[in-house]
Amino acid sequence: MALSGIQIYKLLPQTNCKECGFPTCLAFAMKLAAKQVELSDCPYVSDESKAQLAESSAPPIRLVTLKAGSEVKAGNEVVMFRHEKTFYNKPGIFVRVKDSDGDIAAKVAAADKYTVNYVGMDFTLDGFAIEADGGDFAAAVKAVRGASQRPLILIGEAATLPAGLEACSGETPMIYAADASNWEAMADLAAKYKAALAVKGESLDELAELTEKIKAKGVEDIVLDLGGANMAEWLARSTQVRRLAIKKNFRALGYPVIAFPGDAGELGKESVYAAQAISKYAGFVVLDTFTPELAYALLVLRENIYTDPQKPIQVQPGIYEINNPTADSAAMVTTNFSITYFSVANEVEGSGQPAWLLVTDAEGMSVLTAWAAGKFDSERIAKAVKEFDLGSKISKKRIVLPGHVAVLSGELEEELPDWEIRVGPREAVDLPKFMKEAL
Amino acid sequence: MPIEIPKDKWPGSIKAVTIGATAAEGGTRTKSITVGGQTTLPYLQFEAPTPNQPVVAIEIKSRKPEDWSPLLAEVWGDAMANPAAWAKKAEEAGADLIVLALMLEDTPDDAVKAVKAVLEATGLPLVVWGPGQVEKDNELLVPVAEATKGEKLVLGICEDKNYRTIAATAMANEHLVQARTPMDVNLAKQLNILITDMGLPAERVIMDPTTGALGYGIEYGYSVMERLRLAALQGDAMTQLPMMVTPGFEAWKAKESKVGEGVPETWGDWAERGVHWETLTAVALVESGADIIVLRHPESVKRVKEAIAELMVTA
Numbered sequence: 001m002a003l004s005g006i007q008i009y010k011l012l013p014q015t016n017c018k019e020c021g022f023p024t025c026l027a028f029a030m031k032l033a034a035k036q037v038e039l040s041d042c043p044y045v046s047d048e049s050k051a052q053l054a055e056s057s058a059p060p061i062r063l064v065t066l067k068a069g070s071e072v073k074a075g076n077e078v079v080m081f082r083h084e085k086t087f088y089n090k091p092g093i094f095v096r097v098k099d100s101d102g103d104i105a106a107k108v109a110a111a112d113k114y115t116v117n118y119v120g121m122d123f124t125l126d127g128f129a130i131e132a133d134g135g136d137f138a139a140a141v142k143a144v145r146g147a148s149q150r151p152l153i154l155i156g157e158a159a160t161l162p163a164g165l166e167a168c169s170g171e172t173p174m175i176y177a178a179d180a181s182n183w184e185a186m187a188d189l190a191a192k193y194k195a196a197l198a199v200k201g202e203s204l205d206e207l208a209e210l211t212e213k214i215k216a217k218g219v220e221d222i223v224l225d226l227g228g229a230n231m232a233e234w235l236a237r238s239t240q241v242r243r244l245a246i247k248k249n250f251r252a253l254g255y256p257v258i259a260f261p262g263d264a265g266e267l268g269k270e271s272v273y274a275a276q277a278i279s280k281y282a283g284f285v286v287l288d289t290f291t292p293e294l295a296y297a298l299l300v301l302r303e304n305i306y307t308d309p310q311k312p313i314q315v316q317p318g319i320y321e322i323n324n325p326t327a328d329s330a331a332m333v334t335t336n337f338s339i340t341y342f343s344v345a346n347e348v349e350g351s352g353q354p355a356w357l358l359v360t361d362a363e364g365m366s367v368l369t370a371w372a373a374g375k376f377d378s379e380r381i382a383k384a385v386k387e388f389d390l391g392s393k394i395s396k397k398r399i400v401l402p403g404h405v406a407v408l409s410g411e412l413e414e415e416l417p418d419w420e421i422r423v424g425p426r427e428a429v430d431l432p433k434f435m436k437e438a439l
Numbered sequence: 440m441p442i443e444i445p446k447d448k449w450p451g452s453i454k455a456v457t458i459g460a461t462a463a464e465g466g467t468r469t470k471s472i473t474v475g476g477q478t479t480l481p482y483l484q485f486e487a488p489t490p491n492q493p494v495v496a497i498e499i500k501s502r503k504p505e506d507w508s509p510l511l512a513e514v515w516g517d518a519m520a521n522p523a524a525w526a527k528k529a530e531e532a533g534a535d536l537i538v539l540a541l542m543l544e545d546t547p548d549d550a551v552k553a554v555k556a557v558l559e560a561t562g563l564p565l566v567v568w569g570p571g572q573v574e575k576d577n578e579l580l581v582p583v584a585e586a587t588k589g590e591k592l593v594l595g596i597c598e599d600k601n602y603r604t605i606a607a608t609a610m611a612n613e614h615l616v617q618a619r620t621p622m623d624v625n626l627a628k629q630l631n632i633l634i635t636d637m638g639l640p641a642e643r644v645i646m647d648p649t650t651g652a653l654g655y656g657i658e659y660g661y662s663v664m665e666r667l668r669l670a671a672l673q674g675d676a677m678t679q680l681p682m683m684v685t686p687g688f689e690a691w692k693a694k695e696s697k698v699g700e701g702v703p704e705t706w707g708d709w710a711e712r713g714v715h716w717e718t719l720t721a722v723a724l725v726e727s728g729a730d731i732i733v734l735r736h737p738e739s740v741k742r743v744k745e746a747i748a749e750l751m752v753t754a
Contacts, residue, residue, distance in 0.1 A: 276726060292708070
């Protein structure tokens with residue numbers, strides 16, 4: 001039975017030592033109740049309290065962290081649907097190489113250095129999976145380590161894995177995979193090398209049985225490979241595991257899930273499987289194909305799905321200068337939803353033409369959504385023009401409205417009688433042409 | 440002991456909606472298409488079978504669009520200048536139905552001609568969109584609806600500003616409407632209420648909750664669709680309609696798909712990126728409950744149809 005924050009607080013030392021990273025024991029207790037932190041973060045909790053709290057404090061889906069030069073976290077999720085709260089730990093996206101591949105270092109180096117910018121954020125891939133396939137496994141791990149310091153997933157038999165584990169000692173990798181036939185040897189390896197252990201089974205029953213046995217051997221960082229012959233079966237199992245963990249607090253399947261879209265063996269399917277895995281609860285996604293265009297699309301999908309729905313990503317309202325504008329440059333207005341802002345700013349910047357971009361406080365909504373919600377109307381635009389004193393920046397009082405809100409131009413003329421109101425294109429992508437031809 | 444799998448039982452279900460009428464049903468289509476009818480969340484086959492497979496539509500235009508990505512112009516070629524030829528090619532590319540988008544330059548006569556030409560060229564059910572300006576939509580869609588009485592077309596896009604005209608002509612001429620609202624559960628519900636209050640049966644309304652492309656707000660559309668589907672299953676009658684989404688339109692106006700020059704090198708290969716952008720937008724929306732998915736590129740159509748086929752597999 002889960003305890004409330006107050007019940008948990010009574011079992012804590014109540015010294016407010018802050019060593020857990022929270023200002024008070026009560027704050028920490030609340031986080032524990034929400035299953036967002038681990039009890040082990042409190043250094044002073046008594047053994048007696050520990051036993052009492054163990055059951056209620058563990059998150060329904062265990063947080064599994066892989067560590068090397070960077071970290072990847074999966075688990076700790078609390079909802080089935082992102083609108084219920086949010087999804088927390090973005091699935092790690094890994095690229096798989098085989099020790100029989102000829103060009104490991106080159107393939108890994110290209111994926112390792114890949115960085116792409118999306119609305120002001122830099123995204124990278126998270127790590128690499130190395131599969132034993134009859135080659136020199138230790139050499140393959142070293143080759144990867146020569147090209148990347150990101151976390152690893154080592155795939156092979158219990159007899160093969162130690163060579164690879166030795167080659168990355170001191171890190172926390174994942175090893176793949178324990179099944180009904182080898183689980184003891186794999187659990188021993190995971191314990192010895194402090195690695196996370198992936199478990200695979202033909203059914204959820206088999207998986208649950210295995211995780212219980214492995215946990216009894218002292219390995220707790222477990223990851224589930226759900227198998228599944230097709231998208232429907234994988235979706236069913238992924239949904240069932242998530243439900244059992246979150247709704248039934250079913251510990252034996254309360255672990256993050258790993259998916260292998262690369263097993264599809266074909267780029268189109270691989271991309272589609274990866275999209276399903278990202279949308280539907282995977283904690284680790286292993287690709288066989290690295291191309292910039294696929295990586296970009298998947299990283300953006302992951303960002304979108306894992307964006308907190310309660311906190312739209314916003315930019316600060318105000319006047320933004322693009323390409324060093326002067327008093328003769330154009331002035332345009334848009335909302336403070338970050339995707340909207342970056343779409344517009346990138347286009348204007350790309351056009352090479354200077355401009356003043358007025359960003360209004362539309363509570364982080366896009367132009368159309370904000371307009372429909374009454375957060376981007378002529379009054380608000382006029383208010384922003386005055387508040388940020390746009391008129392003082394430019395000699396000719398002229399402002400360009402997004403084409404989607406052309407309907408506002410009349411009202412805005414009334415609000416701003418000495419201004420010329422122009423209607424721009426509907427889509428940001430058409431701005432350069434508009435600026436060149438119409439301004 | 441075997442694990443007891445938690446299964447949801449819902450009081451509500453989605454209405455089954457049929458588009459297109461065959462000769463026997465008073466139209467000229469070689470087949471009609473039924474979507475909807477679900478009694479649980481998308482593709483959870485262990486709870487209940489998915490009674491009707493979601494379908495993929497290909498969007499074509501009444502005239503050659505000048506603002507489409509060169510990648511699309513390349514795959515469709517000369518057919519883009521002729522809606523009948525384009526519709527045929529779309530059928531060959533695997534479309535389950537055709538979306539014909541009329542354009543601002545069209546007169547009512549042009550519009551009727553284009554619609555009739557497409558109906559002759561293909562036996563697939565048809566969705567007809569106005570050009571997207573309320574008055575012009577009404578001016579074109581009313582004569583189209585009258586000239587195709589009984590075909591059970593879907594007339595779009597029916598919004599809060601023009602729903603009266605479009606729903607009235609759909610009612611009088613035995614068509615359906617595509618009811619679009621801007622990414623909001625309550626607005627979607629409200630428009631469905633307004634339309635059905637006019638007397639158009641709910642079985643002739645398809646909801647279009649609007650979506651954003653990958654990277655351009657897809658998460659809003661995605662969550663609105665999940666919430667609409669949950670509300671429907673919980674028994675809210677005015678959300679119990681199949682959903683139509685337009686990832687083709689959305690993804691191909693995104694810079695990632697539309698243009699190949701002057702973009703960061705890290706965006707990779709343009710042609711593949713365009714297809715990924717459309718396909719991934721579509722697949723995410725399929726997972727969140729889309730019943731009719733409107734696409735533009737044949738390769739995306741292939742990939743999305745394969746995904747749907749896999750999601751339909753029952754154990």
